[in-house]
Amino acid sequence: MKHLRAIEDVMTHAVISVDRGTAFKDIVEALRMWNVSALPVLGQDGQVVGVVSEADLLLGSQGPEEAHDTTAEQLMTRPAVTVMKDATIPTAARLMARRHLKRLPVVDGDGHLVGVVSRGDLLKVFLRPDEDIGAEIRELIMYQLVRHGSAEVHVHVANGIAYLNGSLPDPAMEDIVVRAAGTVPGVVDVKADFTTPVSA
The missing domain is CATH 3.10.580.10 (CBS-domain)
Incomplete structure (x- = not known):
C-alpha cells in the first residue's frame, strides 16, 4: 500500500x-x-x-x-x-x-x-480506495498505541468517512486516536465510539 x-x-x-x-x-x-x-x-x-x-x-x-x-x-x-x-x-x-x-x-x-x-x-x-485509507489508519493508530497493550481499535472506512470503535484504557487517548486518523489523506470525517474505563 x-x-x-x-x-x-x-x-x-x-x-x-x-x-x-x-x-x-x-x-x-x-x-x-x-x-x-x-x-x-x-x-x-x-x-x-x-x-x-x-x-x-x-x-x-x-x-x-x-x-x-x-x-x-x-x-x-x-x-x-x-x-x-x-x-x-x-x-x-x-x-x-x-x-x-x-x-x-x-x-x-x-x-x-x-x-x-x-x-x-x-x-x-480523495479518490483513494476506502481499503487503502483504512489500512493506513490502522497502521498509524497501532503506532500510536504500541505502548498500550490493552487498547483495541476497530477501523471501518466508507466513502472517506472513518468509523472507529473499540476500547481504550484511557479516555484521553480517544482524542489522540481521532486526530491521528484525521491526518490520513483521503479521510473526510472521523466518527468514534469507544468504551473506556469508568473512573471510580
Missing part, C-alpha cells in the same frame, strides 16, 4: 520549464502545447528563479514588435512561490489557496525543480 503523505507522492514528475532567455512566442507555444497556464523559469544551475504565466504574458504584451524581443526573465513573476517535495499535502493546499495559484513548482532542498503540483493533484487523495 502506498501512503500519500507528502507532495512528492502526488506531484507530476515530468515537468516542462523554460529558461531566462526563452522568447515570448516560444513561451506561448509551450503553454499551448502542454495545455498549462504557467511554467517555471530556471536559472543556469537548475534552480527555480521565477514563474511565467498566461497573465504575465498578457500584461507584458505591448505589441508584435516588442513581444518578439521579450524574454521569460522580463515577464516572469519573482521570486517564485514554490513548495518543498517533502511538504505535506495540506501545506501545499493552504499555500495555493492563500496565493490563489493553480500550480506550484516543487523543489528539493537546493531549490532545484523536481516536479509540479496542481490543484487536481491534491484532490487525488
Whole structure:
C-alpha cells in the first residue's frame, strides 16, 4: 500500500520549464502545447528563479514588435512561490489557496525543480480506495498505541468517512486516536465510539 503523505507522492514528475532567455512566442507555444497556464523559469544551475504565466504574458504584451524581443526573465513573476517535495499535502493546499495559484513548482532542498503540483493533484487523495485509507489508519493508530497493550481499535472506512470503535484504557487517548486518523489523506470525517474505563 502506498501512503500519500507528502507532495512528492502526488506531484507530476515530468515537468516542462523554460529558461531566462526563452522568447515570448516560444513561451506561448509551450503553454499551448502542454495545455498549462504557467511554467517555471530556471536559472543556469537548475534552480527555480521565477514563474511565467498566461497573465504575465498578457500584461507584458505591448505589441508584435516588442513581444518578439521579450524574454521569460522580463515577464516572469519573482521570486517564485514554490513548495518543498517533502511538504505535506495540506501545506501545499493552504499555500495555493492563500496565493490563489493553480500550480506550484516543487523543489528539493537546493531549490532545484523536481516536479509540479496542481490543484487536481491534491484532490487525488480523495479518490483513494476506502481499503487503502483504512489500512493506513490502522497502521498509524497501532503506532500510536504500541505502548498500550490493552487498547483495541476497530477501523471501518466508507466513502472517506472513518468509523472507529473499540476500547481504550484511557479516555484521553480517544482524542489522540481521532486526530491521528484525521491526518490520513483521503479521510473526510472521523466518527468514534469507544468504551473506556469508568473512573471510580
